[in-house]
Amino acid sequence: EPEVTQTPSHQVTQMGQEVILRCVPISNHLYFYWYRQILGQKVEFLVSFYNNEISEKSEIFDDQFSVERPDGSNFTLKIRSTKLEDSAMYFCASIGQLYEQYFGPGTRLTVT
Amino acid sequence: AQTVTQSQPEMSVQEAETVTLSCTYDTSENNYYLFWYKQPPSRQMILVIRQEAYKQQNATENRFSVNFQKAAKSFSLKISDSQLGDTAMYFCAFVIIQGAQKLVFGQGTRLTINP
Numbered sequence: 025e026p027e028v029t030q031t032p033s034h035q036v037t038q039m040g041q042e043v044i045l046r047c048v049p050i051s052n053h054l055y056f057y058w059y060r061q062i063l064g065q066k067v068e069f070l071v072s073f074y075n076n077e078i079s080e081k082s083e084i085f086d087d088q089f090s091v092e093r094p095d096g097s098n099f100t101l102k103i104r105s106t107k108l109e110d111s112a113m114y115f116c117a118s119i120g121q122l123y124e125q126y127f128g129p130g131t132r133l134t135v136t
Numbered sequence: 137a138q139t140v141t142q143s144q145p146e147m148s149v150q151e152a153e154t155v156t157l158s159c160t161y162d163t164s165e166n167n168y169y170l171f172w173y174k175q176p177p178s179r180q181m182i183l184v185i186r187q188e189a190y191k192q193q194n195a196t197e198n199r200f201s202v203n204f205q206k207a208a209k210s211f212s213l214k215i216s217d218s219q220l221g222d223t224a225m226y227f228c229a230f231v232i233i234q235g236a237q238k239l240v241f242g243q244g245t246r247l248t249i250n251p
Contacts, residue, residue: 069239
């Protein structure tokens, strides 16, 4: 069964450093997403991506964030200069035919 | 505004019992899908069940079923014959079928199944 994959599973970085989180969505899906979950809180939408461009972004997704689909399979989230409050679980997702979103296993980002 | 409210932060039942998790939502849109996701300690988000808003019939998936009341904007999840493996956070969510189709999540209910 096809699945969304994410790497790395855990990333530790120092405040101010750049991080790139990587995702491989399900191959025939067209919409891709990044969500964030701060520990103990709900899952929050960051950005959606369709046809090689951002279709919607949340207030959280400020100038420090960017997304890219550099080739036909990878989908990346870059945080340019990490802050302590960026520590969270980051989920990539892609949408199926019946609007259900399939989530990757997540990348746990720890900013120290 | 589009919001989801889960009024039960935590619930606990004995194995084999039936438990119902509550969810209400708010949207002015008419075309949407509703979902329940399970998040075990591994933090993976697992789709449990899906309901199309245009369907009156409640969705069922093995031991999981929903009670969808569109007029009341209520979407509760019933777990029958609960098992230890059902212990997890459960999130209610919906997606509007237009635009970015982003998921809007509730705060979650932490469900513990006791042996």
